[in-house]
Amino acid sequence: MRSKHIKGKDATDDFEDVGHSSTAKAMMDEFYVGDIDTATIPSKVEYKPPNQAHYNQDKTPEFIIKILQFLVPLVILGAAVGIRFYTKAQ
Secondary structure, X not given: OOOOEEOOEEOHHHXXXXXXXXXXXXXXXHHXXXXXXXXXXXXXXXXOOOOOOXXXXXXXXXXXXXXXXXXXXXXXXXXXXXXXHHHHHO
């Protein structure tokens, strides 16, 4: 049986120690596609932080929307109470 390589190291002993069945070993032979050419693997991968949305310091549009979400229902409720009171008084 050929040796299994993990990151350029022989992993045959680790593979055998796990106790894989003969069926698992046959499957490995069936699905084996080849060895990794370690010369094509980059030695160090450079970290790139993800792009983040621009931070809006003044938050004016968000503040106005939150105020309107609070005030519009109050205005509607006040108008409904006012109309009810006005029509009931007559």
